[in-house]
Amino acid sequence: MSLTQEACERLRGAIVSGKLEFGERLSEEQIARALxxxxAPVRAAFTDLRDMGLVSIVPQAGTYVFTPTPQDVKEMSHFRAMLEREALGSALVRDPDGLVQGLSAAIVQMQHAIDVQEFTLYSRADSAYHRVILRHAGNRYLEKAYDLTATAxxxxxxxxQSGAGDFWQRSFAEHTQMxxxxxxxxxxxxQALLEEHILVINRSISLPSANINQRTKSRRRSDEEYAMLLS
Known part of the structure; x- marks a missing residue:
């Protein structure tokens, strides 16, 4: 793994896990020291993260963790719902038994994550579940399109998950029911449940207000904080 890949994976993990906040300014110098x-590799990693939709690079101002608006969330979730509904239809025609087996394996991983109360593991298993649907559709372009919004x-x-106490239970129940x-x-x-499962994020997620976001943007983390977040 190159240094750029390492920096990208560490930062991606911190953003996806919620350790780095929406709208937070990222210090290239401090991150480089922490890693x-x-x-140079940190700067290149910022470019890769921008392409994933996880950061915004503002010339002469800095790099910031992305700040989704309600419209962003709506468009991403509807895009994903259309892709997965199409993928599921194809997968059910091609190999329904293999699809069910693959989903069952992902559910076992999800149950383990719940048992050990580890959200990172649950998130990976959740993603694996949906990737099973895409793989069984037999169309690699669906997977490539899915990647446009998957990480965000x-x-x-x-x-x-951090704001809803029953998130794991509800999510697990829906995956099992599907x-x-x-x-x-x-x-x-x-297929109807899959679409509802994806679109529920529009009603559930609480996005930061403008005032909170301004405070987040002006926040400065210490070197020790960065070292802990990226470990």
Whole structure:
């Protein structure tokens, strides 16, 4: 793994997990010190993160963690719902039994994450569940399109989880119910539940207000904080 890849993965993890806040200004110099590398790979990592939709690079002002608006969330979630509904339809035609097996394996991972109360593991298992649907659709372009918003939506889920005490239970129940509907060949119901499962984020997530966001932008973390966040 190159230094740029390492910096990108560390920062991506901190953003997706919610450790770095929406709208927060990122210090290239401090991050480089925390990671024990020069500023060049960190600067390159910022560009990669921008392409993922996770940061905004403002000339002469700095780099900031993305700040989604309600419209951003609506557009991303509807885009994802359209893609996954199409992918699920194709997957159910191609290999419904293999699809159910793959989803069941992801559900086992999700249950383990709940048992050990580890959100990072749950988020990975959640993503793995939806990737199973995309893989079984047999269209690599659907997966590439999905990647346009997948990481930003992971970060949104982290903020949703932190503000809703029943998030894990509700999410796990819906994933299990979708798998069961597919196993029973109730495909229309499974597709409808998938769409509702994705779009619920529009009603559930609480985005930062303008005043809070301004305070976040002016915040300055210490070197020790960066070292802890990126460890």
């Amino acid at each position: 024990g590398m020069s500023k 939506l992971e970060a949104l889920r982290a903020h949703l 798998r069961d509907l597919m196993a029973k060949r109730q495909f229309d119901d499974a």
